[in-house]
Amino acid sequence: MLTYSEENYLKTIFHLSLGQQQGISTNAIAAKIETKASSVTDMIKKLNEKKLIKYQKYQGVTLTAEGLLAAKMIVRKHRLWEVFLVDKLGFSWDEVHDVAEELEHIKSEKLINKLDAFLEYPTQDPHGDPIPNAKGEIKQVDKKLLSEVETNKIVICVGVKDSSSEFLQYLDKQKISLGSKIEITDIEPFDQSYTVKIDNHNITITKKIASNLFVKEQ
Amino acid sequence: MLTYSEENYLKTIFHLSLGQQQGISTNAIAAKIETKASSVTDMIKKLNEKKLIKYQKYQGVTLTAEGLLAAKMIVRKHRLWEVFLVDKLGFSWDEVHDVAEELEHIKSEKLINKLDAFLEYPTQDPHGDPIPNAKGEIKQVDKKLLSEVETNKIVICVGVKDSSSEFLQYLDKQKISLGSKIEITDIEPFDQSYTVKIDNHNITITKKIASNLFVKEQ
DNA sequence: ATTAAAATTTAGGCAAAGCTAAAAATATAT
DNA sequence: ATATATTTTTAGCTTTGCCTAAATTTTAAT
DSSP, rough: OOOHHHHHHHHHHHHHHHTOOOOOOHHHHHHHHTSSSHHHHHHHHHHHTTTTTOOOTEEEEEEHHHHHHHHHHHHHHHHHHHIIIIIIIIOTTTTHHHHHHTTTTTHHHHHHHHHHHHHHOOOOOOOBBBBOOOTOOOOOOOOOGGGGGGGOOOOOOOEEOOOOHHHHHHHTTTTTTTTTEEEEEEETTTTTTEEEETTTEEEEHHHHHHHTTEEEOO | OHHHHHHHHHHHHHHTTEEEEEEEEHHHHHHHHTTTTHHHHHHHHHHHHHSSEEEEETSOOOEHHHHHHHHHHHHHHHHHHHHHIIIOOOOOTTHHHHHHHHTOOOOOOHHHHHHHHTTOOOOOOSOOOOOTTTTOOOOOOOEEGGSSSSSOEEEEEEEEEEOOOHHHHHHHHTTTTTTOEEEEEEOOOOOOOOEEEEEEEEEEEEOOOHTOOOEOOO
C-alpha cells in the first residue's frame, strides 16, 4: 500500500519521464513537488527499496514496470475525477486540478471503475490529456502544437500543454476551447505573433500561446 | 486547517455525544477509533488548544460550538458522498461506508456544495441518517425503533441504527429496505421473536433486528 | 587538467500521530 | 473508610516526511 506522499512522487516521476530517455534528476523532482532535494533523496531511497523505481546514487531515477503502473493508476484517477468535476458538477476546466490532486489518492478500485462507467469511459480529461484505462493503457492521440502548424491549414484544438489556471482562463476569455476550429492566417516576422481565426472570429496571439495549444489536423 | 486525524476525532466525539449529556471519555473515544487511550489523550490536548473541544483532565470532553460545526461538516461530507456512491455509482448500502470515510476528508467547500446540488439536496443518506445542510443544520425526522411499536400498526422503515455491512446484508436478504411497509403481527412471549409483515411477505425476526430498525408511523 | 559551480547525498533535527509502560487520579467494593 | 480496580495521564520511544547545513560527487569552464 502506497502512502499519499509516495503516490505523489510516483506521479511526478511519471510526468517528468514523458518523452524523456534519461533518468529523472533529484532536482527536477524537487522543483515539481516544491520540496527540497534532500527530501527527494529520502523518498527515492524508500521507493527504490519498494522496487517502484530504479535508482543509483547521483544517476537519477526511472520507474520500474510496477512503479509505472502505479503512477498510471494515479493519473487515471486524477483525470477521471477531473471529468467528473467538469461534466457532472459543473466546474470549469481551470478549477479542477487542485481538487483532483486530493481525490486521486482515494483508495478504492471499485470506486474508480464505477466512476469510469458512470462517466461513460472517457478517454480524455477536460484539458485533452489521455486517461489510462483500467489496465494502464494510454491511447495516444496524435496531435501537434499549433506553433508547428503551417499557415492556412484548418486544425482542431484538442488539448493544452500548460494547464495552469492563468492560461486556461486566457483561453476562456479568447473563446478557445477543446474542439475549436483554428486557422493561422498570418505570422508576423517581427515579433512572431500569430493572427488566427478561431471558429468565426479573428484574434492575435503570441507565439507562447501557440506553443501551448495542441491541435490535430483533419 | 484540520488534519485528517483531527477530523476523525471530532467526528467520533460528535457521534458519541448524540443523546448524551456528559462529556465523552477517553476510553470511549479510543474504543471507537480503535487506538490507545494514551493516543487519545495526546489528541485531546491538541483539539483543546485549538478550542474545538472543552477538556479538563480526567473529566471527558465536549465539543465547542466551533468543534461541533466542524464535526457536522465532516458528517455532511460523509453522508453526501454515500448518497453519491449509492444513487449515482450504483454501490449498495453496505459498501459505502469505508470509501466515504476517505472522501469525507477532501477539502473543498465548493466541491461539497456542488455535489449537494448535483444530488438535489438530499436530506438523508442511504441508511436514513440525516445530512446536515451547508450551515450545519440537521433536520431531525421523528422516528422510533421497530421494537417500540405496538402490534398491528403499519409503519415505514426509515433508517437503521446499526449500519454494519452484516446487518445491511441481512436486511437485503430479507428484502427490507428504506420505505418498506412493516407491521408487527405477533410477538412470541417465549423468545421475544417478532412475526412481521414486510410489504407483502411474512417473516420472523429476532428482537435484536427489531431494535435496530428505525420506522415512522404514518 | 585543475578549479569552480552545481547537483546530490548525508547527518542530524523537528512535528505529527501513533505506541508501551509506568504513574497518578478516580471509581468501586467490601 | 480503605483497598482494589479502572481510567486517565505522563514519559519516553518509533515512523513518516519534511527541514537545514555540511560533505561529497558530478559537471562545466578555463
